Every structure is written in structure tokens, then in C-alpha cells.
Amino acid sequence: MSAEHPARAAGLASQAAVRAKDKAAWVALFAADGIVEDPVGPSGFDPEGKGHRGAEAIAAFWDLAIAKTESIEFLFEDSFACGSEVAFTGAIRSRIGGHRIDAEGVFTYKVDGTGKITALRAFWEVDRAMRTATPVD
Template sequence: MSAQHPARAAGHASQAAVRARDKDAWIALFAADGIVEDPIGPSGFDPEGKGHRGHEAIGAFWDMAIAKTDSIEFLFDDSFACGHEVAFTGKIRTRIAGQQIDAEGVFTYLVDESGKILALRAFWETDRAMGTMKPAE
């Protein structure tokens, strides 16, 4: 999985910022009008299902969904880069409050000409992920 493709590089940088717990670095990867849809559609993180658009909303998503976790691992099997996008397949393992949850799915990043993230979209099912909950390893 070469990091040379701009969308793949942005995805890896996003994942690294999350692992490092660096909110500012993560937000800086996004275009000013970028959007996070994680998961896509209505969810506990986004009741209206419209996504989190712009740096302020993306920062609020971080505070709600990422900052409260103990750790997040990106366990991706593969990635497919086409045009200005990449799709990673596999799972994201979250540890929170002594529990571990695996969200298996497809995670996409769309970038602009300068490599800024225009859209981070996560295709995963809440009920399916919650079904994996177990004490953290």
C-alpha cells in the first residue's frame, strides 16, 4: 500500500493524527469546507445524518467521538486509490471505558488538488459494531 497517492497519504496522515491524539493536526488535514460522515447517515454522533462540515464542526466531532476514547486502532486489510479518493477496508478498533468495539467497514477519503481532505466517509453499521463489544484487551 504505497503512500504516494495523495488520498492514501491524507488517509494515513489522518489515522496518524488520531493515534497521536493530535486534534489540531487532524483538523488541519481538512479543507475549510471539508466534511466528516462517520458513520454515514443518522447516528448518535450525527442525529440528522448531515455530517460535520467545516473545521469547527469537525472539531466538535473530535470532542464527541474521538477525545472520549482511550485508544483507536486502524486495522485495515487493504486500500484502493482511484482519482482523488481512496477506500480503506478493514476495521477500526476503539477502546473506551474498559470496553473494546470493532467497527468493520469501508472508510473513504476524498482530497482536493492540494491534498486537503474534502470528505472522510465511514461505511459501518452501529448495531454490528456494538455486537463486537467485549472487555478491552
């Protein structure tokens, strides 16, 4: 996928930072009032469903959701950029606790005029993803 669109470029940079397990680089991609909703709505990562807003909350989300994974792959089939946003479609494959889990969905990034991420929203279903859990060596 070409990164010519600012939101697509930010999304790809976010994915690269996650794959590299580089928390500082990932948090630095967000605007000061940026928000992460992953998944959108209430979940074990966000019981109130309000999202994680600002660098401190986004860093805490990393510690809760990303740092515990052994690896993360972005298996995105396509992306669609419009205005200041992009939507990636496909799956995020995580390895955690000796299991592989695929979260299929739509993953959106919105950027401001400087290319900083103002919103990362992930539309995936926890129960559906948990049904894909497969033991791995």
C-alpha cells in the first residue's frame, strides 16, 4: 500500500511502531488530545467505552493491550483514504499466551493538519476474535 495520503502514512507508521514494539514511537504519532478506541465501545481494555485520550492514557493502553503480546501482524487486505481519514480492512493477528488470535475488522485513523493521529478507532468483535484462538508452539 502506498503511503501518499497523510492518514494512510500515519496508519502505516502506527503499525510499524507496534510491530517493532516501540512504545515511545507509537505514542509520539498521536496529537496531544488524540484518542484510541480499540475496540470501539466497552471492552476489557476500556470498561466504560470512552476511549483512551491523551499521551498518558494512550501509553497506558499500550501497557494493557500491546505490551503483553508476543507479536502482532497487520493482515490488511486494503485501505480507503478520504478527507483526513483512512480505513484499513482485514485482520490483526496477535500471539499472546501461546495462542494466536485474529481480530477481523475495520481499523480507522484520523489525522490533523500536521499528520498527527487524532483518532484511532478499531471496529472488531472481542467474542468473534476469541473464537479464533489457536494454540501455537
